[in-house]
Amino acid sequence: QLYRDARECLTLLSQRLGSQKFFFGDSPASLDAFVFSRLAPLLKAKLPNGKLQQHLKSLQNLCNYCTSILSLYFPWDGGEPPASAPRAAGTDSGEAEEDPHKRRNQLLSVLVGLVAMLGYAFLSGIVSIQRGGTGPAGHQPIALEEEEEEE
Numbered sequence: 001q002l003y004r005d006a007r008e009c010l011t012l013l014s015q016r017l018g019s020q021k022f023f024f025g026d027s028p029a030s031l032d033a034f035v036f037s038r039l040a041p042l043l044k045a046k047l048p049n050g051k052l053q054q055h056l057k058s059l060q061n062l063c064n065y066c067t068s069i070l071s072l073y074f075p076w077d078g079g080e081p082p083a084s085a086p087r088a089a090g091t092d093s094g095e096a097e098e099d100p101h102k103r104r105n106q107l108l109s110v111l112v113g114l115v116a117m118l119g120y121a122f123l124s125g126i127v128s129i130q131r132g133g134t135g136p137a138g139h140q141p142i143a144l145e146e147e148e149e150e151e
Contacts, residue, residue: 003052
């Protein structure tokens with residue numbers, strides 16, 4: 001029953017799309033993003049049971065729809081990496097650096113996290129900074145050495 005409903009849904013989507021480039025004309029809408037997010041994995045993934053995938057492949061306009069969106073918004077999908085992230089060649093270990101600025105991005109994310117945590121600590125009153133001179137109510141702050149001597 002589930003496969004039957006899914007096949008019917010794909011057929012209805014195919015009929016609704018017709019020969020248009022997108023569901024509502026020449027420019028994509030949120031429905032196109034939603035439908036593509038469901039169809040592309042079904043079309044591209046290797047599945048243990050390919051009944052539904054075969055039905056999708058028989059609906060040529062939906063296949064063309066997915067291929068068009070992939071080439072328009074994901075031009076590197078054919079195995080080519082995006083130009084902004086070239087792969088390192090000639091590495092013996094086989095681990096190519098996917099992102100040339102990976103270390104910088106990691107460091108920046110750690111710094112942003114630290115700043116956020118410190119900001120929260122200061123704003124919530126967990127940590128406070130007292131300026132030198134006199135403390136609250138005019139008393140001098142006790143230094144560590146003085147505190148040990150008093151005990």
